[in-house]
Amino acid sequence: MDKLTGKTSNRQRSRRRWPQVSAGLATLAALSGCASTSGQPAIVTQSAIERAESETRRNANLYSDFAIARYASLTLDAETALDNYSDIFERAPDTQIAADRAINIALSTAETERAVEIAKQINTESSELSDTVRLTLAVDALVNHADDAIPALLAEPWENALQGSIARTIAAWLILPDDPEAAIAQQSNAGESGPVLSRLSATFAAIMKAQTGREDEALADLAELWENYTRTAIGAELEARMQANNGDSAAAIERIKAFYATIGLHTELATLVDEIAAGVVAPVQPLNAREASALFAYSVAAILAEQTSMIDVASLYFALSLHLDPGLDRARIMWADGLLANERYQDAEQLLADINAESRYYIRAQSYIADAAESSGDADRALDLLEATILEQRSRSLSLQYAAILGRTAQYGDAERIYTAMIEYDGKRQHKDWRAFFGRGGIRMEINDWRGAESDLRVAAQLRPNNARIKNELGYGWLERGLNFDEGLSLIAEASSLDPQNSLIMDRLGQAFYQMGDYEQAIIHLENAVAISPSNPDILDHLGDAYWQIGRRLEAGYQWQRAADFAADESAQKPFLEKLENGLEDVMSDRPETEQVG
16 A cells, blocks of 8 residues: 555556657568569669668667666666666657656756756657656756746646655645645645655644634644654644744643654754744744745655655655755755665765754754764764764764764773763753663663663663663663573563564564574574665674574574674684584584574
8 A cells, every 4th residue: 555645556657759760670571572562573772771771770779778777777877867868868858767867866866957957958849748747847946936938837737646645735735825825725735646645744734823823723623644654754843833923832842842752853843942942933924825835745755755666766856855855954854864775875975964053953964974983984084073062062962973973983991981971960050861872871781881881871761761672672682691580571571562563673672582592583683684684794694593492593594604604804704604614613523404484
């Protein structure tokens, strides 16, 4: 089921216009010996044969380039795919499928200007424009104030539900200044294809009401949407800001707390909290058509980006939102987050580089860039970047990240000193930050200071009793040392329930049963962990150990080989390869070997 439209998900129908190779081949075939209609041998000139052969070679080259482009896109080589699709379109302007794919790739890789350039080259008289092309041209027309071109580009029907909802939103906001009633009605129905789009459209209709003097209706609509689980940061921020401006700061804070509890922290809401605390709350800022359409496209992209596998589709809408509003840094942050989740570190860094130091998203951008650097194997660059930013911005979150990277690179003494300095600083102000205690507890476990680690983790658990990571770390610390066994196992099980998609917690639960000798139960949890993180060498190694213990030797070897394949370097491969060579030293010698594959 498609999350946005509510329809059964199948690939969007496209009007395929393949390179016109058949005419050239037919010509060549006709010239190579067919009889004339009179029954006499056809007289064929050499130049005609050469023209036919040239056409055949041209079309063969088109097919070759198309195959290369298709393969490149499948292997995530976006640059090669884009270059080849663009080249095909330039040489054969009637091949709109190549143009469509080039535009999609250009948008998904943040090359929006190139996407627009390709879209403008399509012959609108001879080609029926795809939804993506129409929306791209409409967005660019809005950006460049080409108002006369917009109505035809936005005209119904729209096969793509997502793009149709954005098109209707643009149309609605364009008429808002002159006809608010019609605009609100059109915006309310912009997402007619499914429940999520419908509720998102209702949120933007409430924004229209708020900025056209109908605040009470807007507040009622937003409250109803919240109760119906349409909990967007845009809607929550608008509702809380109106409440605060109406003198009900308590209700505003409650809405923000509820958002934090159910969805998570958000920069725009944090800014509003600061305004409320300072007693100076800015009024609701009216949106123009470009800004509102950018926010709507961003919202569509953000919903898609929640599913890691949908980042390429989401990227198209992130790109359009930023073309409409280049200052929409929240879109850059959300887009980069999706790219990082898909291990596209360089793409994420390039995107985040456009967020300047004056942006309220700058700190998070620097954090993500450091994440990308560390994940790419350059922890030193990550540390240098964080250190420079901390000196400039004095950010606690970046300081915590800096200490965590020090710990992951075995610089335990420096990491412990940073955490301790934070804890002592907070202590003088009667404050405790669970993150500092949790971080120091992890470092102390690494240096075998269990007493200190346990103390820190207990404090962290008191401060955040429902935190899965803390429960996991403390519970496993006990089990590793043969302490508080039942309580430790219970803590890890609770952690897994709180965060069922966390492969590391699932792995810890599997290891706990492994230590108990309950290998069958261990395998259940370890297989689940591998399903979540199929390329984590440590989890693969643990699953291999468990398989070995019950005699599934071939499967054990397969997992150890995979662990070696995914290991960072030869040094990391060594223990896995040794197991492949010798097996586990403590395996019972009379355990039967099986060849089952489960």
